[in-house]
Amino acid sequence: MNMHSTPQRTQAETALIDAFGERLSLLPGDGAVTLKRDDAIEAIKHGLPTRRIESWHYTDLRRLLTSVPAFDPTAAAKALPPIVEGSAILAVLNGVSSAKFSAIEGVSVQRLSEKLTDGSIAPGMDPYGNDDAIGALNTAFVADGYFVDIADGTALEKPIELQNLQAGGQVHVRFPVRVGAGAKAAVVERQAGEGAALGSSVSQLVLGEGAEVTWLIVQEQPETATHLAQFKAHLGKNSKLTLFFMNAGGKLVRQEIVVRTTGEGADFKLRGINLLAGDTHTDVTMVLDHAVPHTTSTEVIRNVVTGKARGVFQGRINVHQYAQKTNAKMACNTLLLSDDGEFSTKPELEIFADDVICGHGATVTEIDHNHLFYLMARGIDEKSARGLLVKAFVAEVIEELDDETIVEALETRLDDWFVAHG
Amino acid sequence: MLEIRNLHARIVDDGTEIIRGLNLTVKAGEVAAIMGPNGSGKSTLSYILAGREDYEVTEGDILYNGQSILEMDPAERATSGIFLAFQYPMEIPGVATMEFLKVAMNEQRKARGEEPLKIPEFLKRVKDAAASLNMDMAMLKRPLNVGFSGGEKKRAEILQMKLLEPKLCVLDETDSGLDIDALKIVSDGVNALRSQERAIVVITHYQRLLEHIVPDSVHVLYKGQVIKSGDKSLALDLEANGYAGVIGEAA
Numbered sequence: 001m002n003m004h005s006t007p008q009r010t011q012a013e014t015a016l017i018d019a020f021g022e023r024l025s026l027l028p029g030d031g032a033v034t035l036k037r038d039d040a041i042e043a044i045k046h047g048l049p050t051r052r053i054e055s056w057h058y059t060d061l062r063r064l065l066t067s068v069p070a071f072d073p074t075a076a077a078k079a080l081p082p083i084v085e086g087s088a089i090l091a092v093l094n095g096v097s098s099a100k101f102s103a104i105e106g107v108s109v110q111r112l113s114e115k116l117t118d119g120s121i122a123p124g125m126d127p128y129g130n131d132d133a134i135g136a137l138n139t140a141f142v143a144d145g146y147f148v149d150i151a152d153g154t155a156l157e158k159p160i161e162l163q164n165l166q167a168g169g170q171v172h173v174r175f176p177v178r179v180g181a182g183a184k185a186a187v188v189e190r191q192a193g194e195g196a197a198l199g200s201s202v203s204q205l206v207l208g209e210g211a212e213v214t215w216l217i218v219q220e221q222p223e224t225a226t227h228l229a230q231f232k233a234h235l236g237k238n239s240k241l242t243l244f245f246m247n248a249g250g251k252l253v254r255q256e257i258v259v260r261t262t263g264e265g266a267d268f269k270l271r272g273i274n275l276l277a278g279d280t281h282t283d284v285t286m287v288l289d290h291a292v293p294h295t296t297s298t299e300v301i302r303n304v305v306t307g308k309a310r311g312v313f314q315g316r317i318n319v320h321q322y323a324q325k326t327n328a329k330m331a332c333n334t335l336l337l338s339d340d341g342e343f344s345t346k347p348e349l350e351i352f353a354d355d356v357i358c359g360h361g362a363t364v365t366e367i368d369h370n371h372l373f374y375l376m377a378r379g380i381d382e383k384s385a386r387g388l389l390v391k392a393f394v395a396e397v398i399e400e401l402d403d404e405t406i407v408e409a410l411e412t413r414l415d416d417w418f419v420a421h422g
Numbered sequence: 423m424l425e426i427r428n429l430h431a432r433i434v435d436d437g438t439e440i441i442r443g444l445n446l447t448v449k450a451g452e453v454a455a456i457m458g459p460n461g462s463g464k465s466t467l468s469y470i471l472a473g474r475e476d477y478e479v480t481e482g483d484i485l486y487n488g489q490s491i492l493e494m495d496p497a498e499r500a501t502s503g504i505f506l507a508f509q510y511p512m513e514i515p516g517v518a519t520m521e522f523l524k525v526a527m528n529e530q531r532k533a534r535g536e537e538p539l540k541i542p543e544f545l546k547r548v549k550d551a552a553a554s555l556n557m558d559m560a561m562l563k564r565p566l567n568v569g570f571s572g573g574e575k576k577r578a579e580i581l582q583m584k585l586l587e588p589k590l591c592v593l594d595e596t597d598s599g600l601d602i603d604a605l606k607i608v609s610d611g612v613n614a615l616r617s618q619e620r621a622i623v624v625i626t627h628y629q630r631l632l633e634h635i636v637p638d639s640v641h642v643l644y645k646g647q648v649i650k651s652g653d654k655s656l657a658l659d660l661e662a663n664g665y666a667g668v669i670g671e672a673a
Contacts, residue, residue: 369475374512377472378526378582379500379533388525392516392565399516 009047015068016044019170020140023071027143030119040127040139048133055131058312058344059283064252065226068198072169075195082161083188083218083409090146091163095171097144106154106183112145112174121147124176124204134228134256138200141172152180152208159186159216159406162203166225168195174202181208181236186406189217189231192249196224203231207239209263214242214401218413221250223278230256235295237263244401245272246410247282248417257286261295261323270299271401273394275414276309276341277421283312290319290326290356299330302394305341306421314346315360321352330360335367335393387418423487423621424448424471424590430481430646431470440466440477442646448590448639451618455632455657456625458643459665464625465509467643468594471623472506473499486590501533503589507579507596514566519578522566523548527585551584554614556607572599580611591615591622597631609634629661642668 009017020041029037048065049056077093088104090097097111115121125142127135146162164173171193179185189203199221207213221227227250235241247253259268268288276282288297301313311334319326334343347360367389375385391414398410424447431441440463448454458464470477471484473496483490491499514522527547528538539547552559555577567575576596583591593612597605612635616622624635632640632654640656641648642665649672650656660668 370512371514373472373474373496374508374514375517375522375526376496377500377506377508378522378586379497379530380526381497381529382495384525384529385497388517388522389514392514394516396516 010062010065012065012068013044013048013062016137017041019068019071023141027141028113028116030117030122032119032122033116033125036122036125037140040136043127043136044133044140049131053131055285055314056133058314058346059254059281061133061254064281069169069196072167075167075169077165077167077193080163080165080190080192082159083190083216083413084159084161084186084405087159087161087188089161089163090148091165092144092146092173093165094167094169095143095173097146104156104160106151106156107160108149108151110147112147112176113143115147116142121176128232128258134200134230134254135202137228138172138174138202138230141170141200142174142202143172145174148175148177150177150179150183150185153182154180155184156186159188161188161190163190163192164199164201165190166193166195166197166199166221168193168197171197171199172201173199174204176204178206179208179211179213182210183208184212186214186403187216189215191217191219191227191229192221193225194222197221198226200228202229205231205233205241207233207235207241209237210239211236212240214244214403214406216406216410217243217245217255218410219245219247219249219253219255220413221253223249223251223280225250226252228254230258232258233260235259235261235263235266235268238265239263240267242269242271242401244410245284246275246413247273247284248275248413250282251280253280253282255284257284259286260289260291261297262291264292264294266292266295268295268297270297270301271397272301273397274301274303274311274313275394275417275421276303276305276311277307279308281310283314285312285314287316288318288328290317290323290328292320293322293324293326295323296327298328300397300400301332302397303332303334303343304337304390304394305334305343306337308338308340310341311343312346313343314348316348316350317358319349319351319353319356319358324353324355326353326356326358328356328358332362333393334364335390336364337367337390383422387422391418423450424623425485426482427485428482429470429479429484431466431477431479434476434478439480440646441470443482444643444647446641446648448621448623450621452638453616453622453624453635455637455640456623456643457627457640457657457660460627462643463646464643465594468506468509468592468625471504471592472496497529500586500588501530505583505586505588505591507576507583507591507593509595509598511567511575511579513568513570515568517566519562519564519566520548523562523582523585526582530586547585551581554584555581555611557581573601573604576600576608577604580608584611584615589620591620592625593622594625595627596624597626597628605631605634629657632657644669644672
């Protein structure tokens with residue numbers, strides 16, 4: 001028996017490979033980009049990852065990805081009002097960027113299709129490892145997005161909102177964002193739409209020395225969509241990144257977070273909320289490399305699970321040998337509201353330095369009956385009291401964000417979810 | 423207003439009987455003190471009145487304005503006018519105190535068919551009540567009871583009681599954890615609520631609180647029964663001679 005034989009391709013794998021053959025001539029890109037695409041589809045030809053691949057253990061993509069919709073260039077997606085009023089919107093509608101975006105002072109914006117056509121983006125298109133299925137899928141099919149460059153010293157007053165709004169079919173976008181030295185910005189990454197789509201979205205952030213960025217991923221896909229996303233960041237010297245995510249939709253969702261501290265004094269904060277309902281699967285997988293000395297990170301994830309939803313958080317922190325004085329803390333807390341829901345947490349610390357502080361903790365709880373009794377004893381009916389407690393559990397994470405307008409905007413999104421799933 | 427008839431109740435989890443044939447009547451306008459040694463069932467009684475699910479009534483009845491409340495859940499009891507000031511108020515992270523007060527007041531108004539309070543009116547009521555209890559408004563911006571000292575928690579309970587304007591107030595060991603100054607403030611807060619339409623049940627271990635909140639009746643609870651009732655002089659007698667004498671008499 002040959003253990004290395006590739007099993008028969010699934011329907012989804014075949015559909016992806018066929019789609020590549022049909023799409024390739026229509027995809028933007030010079031020779032260098034096309035070479036990257038060819039390599040990427042080769043990786044997919046070897047098969048989508050299964051539970052035997054460690055980083056995909058809880059999300060057997062090969063089994064879970066059951067259908068691959070066709071590209072539908074005629075479908076129309078509607079732009080949405082921004083989450084934070086007054087934000088500058090860069091919208092990708094059904095996979096296509098717009099040439100008509102308003103200028104933002106201190107920021108240069110280019111359509112990604114142009115960067116693909118001239119090949120200037122090719123060096124950043126490599127998947128980061130053998131198990132990088134999302135990177136490979138995106139590299140093979142990416143057609144558009146925006147390239148955003150925030151000049152050194154620019155302090156943006158209003159957030160930039162990157163919208164990736166699908167209308168069914170397939171959508172593969174990419175947002176490379178460079179934030180210059182000393183610049184300050186808030187970026188909202190909005191992932192939504194209304195079709196049975198398969199989408200991949202890759203954000204690549206580079207923070208210059210002393211840059212400070214709050215990046216908010218707000219994922220509200222319909223319960224018919226497969227959403228495969230990646231957020232990658234390099235943190236320069238003394239830079240600060242707060243990454244917030246809210247998963248509040250999607251049928252099959254994988255959000256990868258790949259962060260590397262490259263300069264001393266860098267600080268990374270990850271704050272995330274998974275609001276999981278229905279018969280859905282949501283996986284957040286983080287790989288954080290503390291690659292230089294004196295860098296800090298904290299990760300706080302809160303999950304609410306109802307219905308038959310399944311959730312996963314894998315948090316891996318690598319502290320490199322030279323990365324002394326690293327200080328990293330990770331917590332993942334889950335509120336389980338149904339018997340059929342489940343959440344798997346896998347924290348991993350790989351520490352090669354000897355003078356570091358690292359810790360992690362995970363809890364799974366139900367609603368505290370003492371708390372419920374207290375609220376009800378004040379005349380709040382059971383449904384409202386439960387709602388208050390569940391909201392409180394996740395709102396704590398939101399309230400940590402300093403900016404009041406952002407906190408209010410996110411709480412509105414939270415309320416919307418509770419109204420829909422109360 | 424409150425009539426407890428031959429009440430028997432046990433802990434759901436292990437079946438331990440705590441209340442064993444308790445009878446008590448409290449009229450509108452009355453302040454009744456319930457005293458008793460540790461483990462006599464005082465706190466259990468307060469929880470049963472509020473409707474906590476950890477206890478099960480096996481016999482007897484609790485009538486509130488002539489109606490049995492046994493089938494009502496805690497929220498229904500609260501909106502009908504029953505209020506329990508907790509001995510150990512729960513800390514609830516993430517729920518802002520002001521938000522909680524607003525929701526509680528408006529839920530009760532809704533249950534009574536009243537319009538929700540307008541924000542300025544709500545704020546005014548909270549400010550006035552907080553000022554009367556010497557409470558800092560900044561405290562109310564924090565999550566409910568989180569990081570409050572023992573005394574602050576008790577004040578917050580009385581604040582809620584003032585704002586919710588219940589008909590039957592049950593105060594469970596409200597004096598514990600209070601220094602003399604705080605005891606005075608809290609007692610003044612309770613006394614301000616005394617009225618002909620309202621009954622107040624004060625559960626306490628010590629006579630101290632009753633110097634400030636002078637009761638109309640005093641009841642001694644022992645092994646889940648009221649073994650002796652009297653006027654305020656009974657409390658003084660207990661303070662002077664302890665519970666042993668009363669228990670001996672009843673035995």
